[in-house]
Amino acid sequence: MELIDGKKISQEIKQEIAMQVQSILAEGGKRPTLAAILVGHDGGSETYVANKIKACEECGFNSRLIRFESDVTEDKLLEAIRQLNDDDEVDGFIVQLPLPKHISEQRVIETIDYHKDVDGFHPVNVGRMAIGLPCFKSATPAGIMMLLERYNIPTSGKRAVVLGRSNIVGKPVATLLMQKGYPGNATVTVCHSATDNIKEICREADIIIAALGQPGFVKADMVKPGATVIDVGTTRVPDSTRKSGYRLSGDVDFENVAPLCSYITPVPGGVGPMTITSLMRNTLLAASKSVYE
Numbered sequence: 061m062e063l064i065d066g067k068k069i070s071q072e073i074k075q076e077i078a079m080q081v082q083s084i085l086a087e088g089g090k091r092p093t094l095a096a097i098l099v100g101h102d103g104g105s106e107t108y109v110a111n112k113i114k115a116c117e118e119c120g121f122n123s124r125l126i127r128f129e130s131d132v133t134e135d136k137l138l139e140a141i142r143q144l145n146d147d148d149e150v151d152g153f154i155v156q157l158p159l160p161k162h163i164s165e166q167r168v169i170e171t172i173d174y175h176k177d178v179d180g181f182h183p184v185n186v187g188r189m190a191i192g193l194p195c196f197k198s199a200t201p202a203g204i205m206m207l208l209e210r211y212n213i214p215t216s217g218k219r220a221v222v223l224g225r226s227n228i229v230g231k232p233v234a235t236l237l238m239q240k241g242y243p244g245n246a247t248v249t250v251c252h253s254a255t256d257n258i259k260e261i262c263r264e265a266d267i268i269i270a271a272l273g274q275p276g277f278v279k280a281d282m283v284k285p286g287a288t289v290i291d292v293g294t295t296r297v298p299d300s301t302r303k304s305g306y307r308l309s310g311d312v313d314f315e316n317v318a319p320l321c322s323y324i325t326p327v328p329g330g331v332g333p334m335t336i337t338s339l340m341r342n343t344l345l346a347a348s349k350s351v352y353e
């Protein structure tokens with residue numbers, strides 16, 4: 061069994077990005093700039109956004125944080141998005157999700173100019189990804205594909221089972237795994253809350269991507285010996301032995317599943333760091349006009 065070290069790979073990629081920023085600056089180009097809008101004070105969102113800003117520093121990007129209280133009106137938030145769309149200093153920006161219930165996430169996503177949508181959530185980017193055109197790929201699925209690639213994990217002709225059908229992980233990672241080329245060419249099955257016989261389906265899988273947000277869902281009797289298991293779960297579970305009062309729990313029963321696998325991602329330190337690094341990569345692509353003119 062080999063542990064997939066997302067932390068190490070993400071450090072390597074951030075260093076590669078920082079070197080590219082150095083050459084852009086040396087040639088008289090401008091420093092890439094990422095902006096983030098954060099609404100309210102949700103603990104998870106605060107941590108994610110703080111980590112994104114820290115990653116910007118590591119990559120040599122400028123960053124901008126725009127905060128609103130959770131009672132901000134949808135109109136005011138949409139106005140801030142339009143300002144960022146029009147701001148030539150900003151190459152890309154994100155609106156951290158989830159948003160308070162009175163705000164339509166879909167309207168927010170569709171208001172972002174897709175040329176600056178470095179999260180890859182806008183329907184134009186999602187659609188272009190589905191048909192294999194240049195686009196901003198959403199960060200977690202792109203991060204998972206980078207891990208498969210950097211560890212040379214075979215995907216062509218392999219059976220991949222994706223657990224979860226969310227718009228930000230399950231659906232896009234299934235799309236990328238089935239696309240022509242490497243890492244892709246897999247035969248993909250997507251399972252969700254209405255799927256019968258999940259255990260039997262998982263047992264057929266060469267690659268399992270667990271993204272349902274149910275701690276410890278994937279048990280040893282669901283995994284074929286030699287499979288690759290990618291754990292996207294990051295549920296906060298109470299833990300009084302930690303200073304924070306919680307720990308992150310993945311969707312895989314790691315202790316019992318890991319000995320069966322050829323490769324497995326830990327939680328934390330697997331997919332999580334790659335998500336932020338993919339966002340940095342998309343920001344560099346936005347700044348260098350590598351996806352859209």
Ligand code: GUN
Pocket residue numbers: 154155156157158179199200228335
């Ligand atoms: N909330 C959870 N994951 C993400 C993400 O990748 N981007 C944004 N904007 N919000 C999130």
